[in-house]
Amino acid sequence: MTTPPQSFLELRDLRIHFPTEDGLVKSVDGLSFKLDRGKTLGIVGESGSGKSVTSLGILGLHKGGGAKISGEIWLDGEELVTADQDHVRTLRGKKMAMIFQDPLSSMHPYYSVGAQIIEAYRIHHKVSKAVARKHAIDLLGRVGIPQPDKRVDDYPHQFSGGMRQRAMIAMSLSCDPELLIADEPTTALDVTVQAQILDLMTDLQREFNSALIIITHDLGVVAELSDDILVMYGGKCIEYGSAEDIFYRPEHPYTWGLLGSMPRLDREPTERLLPIKGTPPSLINVPSGCAFNPRCTFTDRTEGRSTSEVPELAETEGGHLVRCHMSREERRSIWDNEIKPMMEST
């Protein structure tokens, strides 16, 4: 085993594979990144790119379906992949917590919202129910639930979608986690509520100085919040950099596609600038060479390596990583001369 890293969270070559009847599903295939306290990482990618599996893997919840996991997950100096799973359990909820994708199905239908927050709190704090209840009401108030002392006894089905997401956040925050993973926290919500929820999460992050991972398929969501952005494609990182790198100097054709297909306020929502053609790759029979090659418009500029050779994730400048066969000059010139003008002109 290697030495513990300086960063609060570090993934090294994480792989999570599921053996299935159709073959081995490589949901996460060699993912590495670092994240410090007080920082926010946005993970972006299409449906099925492995975002949820990555976050479940960090929490040690990937077991379902007999997953095979390898690589290293370092959290505050501890390696979690090889750690005793009973110990990892004691970290869940307290040291690291997760806000799940679908708050209705992720909350237990038979217990009141309050009871579920109280349960989460009392796992890690030996306090009476009354004290935990006060804490739950407090939290519900903080996440913006009106009349929290009354709503605490409501059941999840009595909450609206936005309120359920807030309650879910309150539950995740109940033990002041140092790492918070939010898996598409706003997908089901309308735009104003979306903004409120995102603001809420960053406020709370600032307050506790926790590390935050926001997972989304919408670059717009992470644009303002993230310090760093990781673009995932087919279980792999294909571009990683600061938010400025990704928005102002993106170098991967897939990222260009994501930027181009971002919904913008000045356009009809259906009208996308640079739609990414084709469908996400199979995680069982990954396209040979670059996994993005069947959908890439620039394969003719890679001297044929596109289908024969898997590109490395290589640094282009100051921590900005790109997995592409084209040369740095080629990519920059395409971005500056072809893509950027097209996005600005419309």
Added chain:
Amino acid sequence: MLRFVVRRLALLVPILLGLSILLFLWVRALPGGPAEALLGERATPEAVERVRRLYGLDRPWYEQYFTWVGNLLRGDLGVSTRTQHPVLEELLRTFPATMELALTAMIFAVGVGIPLGYFAARRHGSWLDHLSVAGSLFGITIPVFFLGYMLKFVFAEKLGILPTDGRQDPLLDVVHPTGFYVLDGLVSGNLEAFADAFQHLILPGIALGTIPLAIVVRITRASVLDVLHEDYVRTAEAKGLKPATIRGRHVLRNAMLPIITIIGLQVGLLLGGAVLTETVFAFPGFGKFIADSIMARDYAVLQGFILFTAVVFVLVNLLVDIAYGLIDPRVRVA
């Protein structure tokens, strides 16, 4: 909740009214009648007519029905033409016997079935899982009387460790204040009678409980498998809950609903369906009594007993619905 119960009980009135009329017509549609059954094949038409007049069977059926309902409301279920005892008395004698038997069967089915189905689901795909699926299929298909005779042959006749038939050793000196023999042994402080009554219940209880057992195993397994994959179970894990707590508080509670429904349906079926078991083990119960009464065209007994079964069935399922409301808050609101 109270309003719900009252509403359901009120609903019982039209159900029982309709059922009683159907029942009344059905027993009269059986070929022959109590008089013919009593007097035998060679009875003269005059004798048959005399008996029919004696029991009021010569009057139109709706007149008979109103008389019967009137008496019923006063707590009089009539007199058995076969035994010449009041029907209520027969009911109070045979019902506790079958109730005891049905409860034993149900405790067997639930006590073995829920853990078995649960562990089969937890070890999905293991040999235990396959065994429980195959075993439950076998349990559903095996004829009850065959199983009953096998059990009796092996455990009572060959091994001699359990009694062959009846409810109690006739040589024991016992009193029966409640009619539930196991309970009687306890309340009268006669532990020997208690143990004896209990031993008499084991084999028929297993014979009668095998089909419900197989059904409970299957339902439990299926519903636990469903719940294990629910998102809220993953949320519970993400909170850092201990696996045992998750199973108890989050998985089993949700898997309980379908299980309870099945139990409710089975209890009703067991009351009426105990005939074969009661016959094999010469168990003087309710089902056997009804079967004998059908042979004798004992109208009063059939009407009273079957109507009573319906009431019990409806009440048990009312309890099931109440349990639903207690378990699932979404049902409570609706």
